[in-house]
Amino acid sequence: MSRARTFPLPIRQLLAWMLALIASVMLAAAGHAQEVPVEARYGDENIAVQLFADGAPNAGEEWMLALRFTPRSEEWHGYWSNPGDAGQGMRLTLDLPAGWAMGEPLYPVPQRLTISGLMNHIYEGTYTVLVPVKVGPDADLMDVGPITGHVEYLACTDKICVPQDAVLASRQNGDFARWRAEVAPPLSARANFDIGSRVLRLAIPLPASVALDNPHIFIANENLVDYAAPQTFRRVGDVLTVDIPLAEYRADTPSAVEGIIAFGEGTGVEFGAIPGDVPTGGEIVAGPVGMATPPLWTLILGALAGGLLLNIMPCVFPILSLKALSLARAGESEAKARAEGLAYTAGVVLACVGLGALLLALRAAGEQVGWAFQLQEPGVVVALLVLAAAITANFAGLFELPSLSVTSGGKPAGAFATGLLAAFVATPCTGPFMAAALGAALLLPVPQALLLFALLGLGLALPFLLLGFIPALRRMLPRPGPWMERFRRIMAIPMGLTALALIWLTAQLGGRAFGGIALLLVIGVLIALWIVGRLRQAGKLAWPAFGLVAAPFLAFAAIALPSVYEAKGAEARESIHNPQAFSAEALAAARASGQPVFLWFTADWCVTCKVNESVAIEREAVRDAFEEAGVVTMVGDWTVRDEAITQFLTQQGAAGVPLYLWYAPGASAPEQLPQVLTPDLLVAQADQSLGRPRPTGPAAGSD
Structure with a gap:
């Protein structure tokens, strides 16, 4: 149970806590007395106390006593052994025969009381503290009378605290069965x-x-x-x-x-x-x-809207060529358009659910992974590089394969494969509506989490699905014709840029030698595909030739890539801000400096991150504003797997990157900035830390 109370009169609060401090000091001073006093110093008027004994003691065994505390009204409360930020625990002295020993008191589960940011551990209402006593093995039990003692404690309301004490004498007829059930039982395991x-x-x-x-x-x-x-x-x-x-x-x-x-x-x-x-x-x-997880219906809408917006996010642009050509061909036949729409949607949803299920399984096994975790694996990036290069060559007309053709003879199998590819490549992006949904998916029960991943895929596939089932939308597309072949060759440009970006990424992940061997593998596979295309045009058996040409390159890469791989270490990224590399210790030190802190998490495979850095972060106006405000900049590089970063992202409710956090001086929690940044937004944050008013116009609206 937790209570939080605030009061409009700070002077009254200060007086109350000063009284509590004085009362605590009085109790502490009185606690130096070891003998049981003849009479109580303060009395127990506000919280009365009685001492009970559980039957008669037995030599060499544990005997249970109980202190029963009863407030005179509901406004008074007592304290646990550790009272928290304020208050005073109980001090108990028992007059025991020689050879007997008092054990540690046993308490019920306390309650929380927070006043002005101070947390107290209290008991409201009547409560009982059990006191085990170890009876001496040679105890003479014939002359044992009531156990006497003295107890000192604190009684408080929200406004005042007063010391209490009582001279004790044990009595019988206590309800020990119920009192034992009320105390917190010990956990048997360590x-x-x-x-x-x-x-x-x-x-x-x-x-x-x-x-x-x-x-x-x-x-x-x-x-x-x-x-x-x-x-x-x-x-x-x-x-x-x-x-x-x-x-x-x-x-x-x-x-x-x-x-x-x-x-x-x-x-x-x-x-x-x-x-x-x-x-x-x-x-x-x-x-x-976890306690701030939004309602499920808002997460569902967020996942659906986030997937829909992925169609226009920069990181998805490399696969738009596949979708554009497929959608243009959708006007040929209504039945074919519906079949391809369903097949494409099935591929996207299956890929999203599959990646989500694998992510949840790895996290359940203790692995620190997040969304787009597959792009942190060098082998996966090399496979994507080969695939992107093959699609680029196909678009450019270097070879023609039915499985990659999107301008003629389209089949549901091809649309399904395109959907798988679209979802797989789209994972580095988390749009503005996806952040909360994906972060919550890591906290929710598995069925609800998989539902969010499925709706993310549905949102990504929705435009293509609507075109497949709504003829009016398809009629808005240009009619199929020779222009489609020219368009396909034009689309080789963005796919080629994607392949170049993946070559750069492989070098970032595993070093230059790793990237060079990956490039050699790509060249070998493209040569093999070119030969296959030429043989198919001649009507000859083609795939054995692919195996003969590609096998040496594949074998060499399988041996050489692991041997030259150089794991990327944690280091600060190059930036005009000269940021520190993220660590929990560095962040704590930066916050303790009393200066504002701007912390961002990025990855080399995250296109959205790169766009934000180019457009907003790496700007001279932002640098000058940060320098004027004394902003400490810090960056976390999540290009390769980093358990500390993954754990921190999870604590912030984020499933992946980008993530931008602003720590105002003295703030207990950071402000999470939007995933689409503008220079004006960052300059406004710096100005606000200097006491300047935050803009309310277009710059503020960029949030």
């Missing part, structure tokens, strides 16, 4: 923890069947974590991992971490963690991203 520079990570063994309605971790170690900071929960099989930001001025690294994990509605378990491995990845089940 948990692990790992402490980084900015976050405490926990791995808690917890069956996936345990429902987590509103989870929260209450850390018993004081001054270790930021109590009010958002906590991120992920499932990795039957292990629950939790990320909790550390306190700004935290204590030394502990040898163990203890606490209570609350599932919601007052239920939870007590756990203990030791240093150990904490899995990465997994599905976010709660946290700053």
Whole structure:
């Protein structure tokens, strides 16, 4: 349970917390007394307390006592052992016979109370704390009377805190069966923890069947974590991992971490963690991203609209030549147009669902991957390079193959293959409406996630599908004729540029030698296809010749490419801003400097990223504005797989790149900028950090 309250009078708040501090100091000073006092110093008028004993003790066994706290009205609350940002835990002294020992008190699952950004761990209403006592093995139980003691604690409302104490004497007839059920039971399995520079990570063994309605971790170690900071929960099989930001001025690294994990509605378990491995990845089940997931219907519309907009995004332009020629041919026959429309749509949707299913499976297995993950694999990029080069040569008339022809004799199989290719090549782009949908797809249950991927494919295929089923739209297209052959040759230009871009990308991924061998492979395959085309024109058997010519090039590439591959390391990209390379530590240091921070994530295979960098980021006006405002620039390069970047993207609700974040000085969370940037937008962000008004005209509208 969590409550958040704010008050309009800061003076009253300050007075309340000063009183709480004074009361805490008074309790701390009184806590130095070890003997049970004769009478109480402050009394228990606001929260009364009684001590109960569970029957008679037995020598050498554990005996349970219970402290029952009862507020006089609902406005008063008590505190857990770690009170949080303010308050005071209980101090208990028991007058026990020699050889007896008091154990650690056992608490129910606490509640959260946030006032003015301060998080307290409290109990509202009546609550019970169990106190186990280890009875000495040689205890003389004949003369044991009521157990006496003294307890000091704090009673607070939202406006005032007062110290309380009571002299105790145990009594019988307590409801120990119910009280035992109310305390947080211990987790039988051991948990692990790992402490980084900015976050405490926990791995808690917890069956996936345990429902987590509103989870929260209450850390018993004081001054270790930021109590009010958002906590991120992920499932990795039957292990629950939790990320909790550390306190700004935290204590030394502990040898163990203890606490209570609350599932919601007052239920939870007590756990203990030791240093150990904490899995990465997994599905976010709660946290700053997961709890903010938009309604499913908005995600559905976002996926559909995002797929539709992919048809005009720059990264999809290389495949527009295939679609344009196919759509022009759709006017030949209504039946053929419908068949091709359905086949193309099936190819696009199947590719999107297949890529989405593979993405979810890899993440469930603990892999840190995101949307367009296949383009981070050098082998996949080499295969795309060969395919793009073959299509370019086909368009240019170097050879003619039925499977690649789009100007005559079109068949549903060809449209289906074109749809597969369209979806596969389109994955580097995430349009303005796709970001939320794809980010949420990584958090939702698998059926809903696959639905979003399918609707993304449907949006991408929708224009072609409509042309196939609406004759009026097809009649708007030019009639088939000789012009189509000329148009096909013109379309070889953008496809050739795509192939050149892929050659550059292979060199970026694996080094120059890697790119050179990939280019040699392309030349070999094109020679083989040219020979096949010539033999087919002569009416001769062609495919054996393809195997004879292409096989040596394929064999050489299969051996040479892995041997010359040079993995690309994390480094800052060349830029007029001289940005730092992204890391969690570098980002924390930049934010701690008190200057605004502009962080962007990009990849060499992301055309949208490249367009934004050329049009908006790499501009002198932007550089000058950033320098004037003292903006710290930082870039994360996601060209090759980087688990730290993938995890950070997931935390921000992004499934891929581009992602642009602006950290204002002192802000607790970044502002996520749109995926289509303009120079005016970035200049306006810098001006705003200097206190200048943000434009409300066209520049602001570029958001």
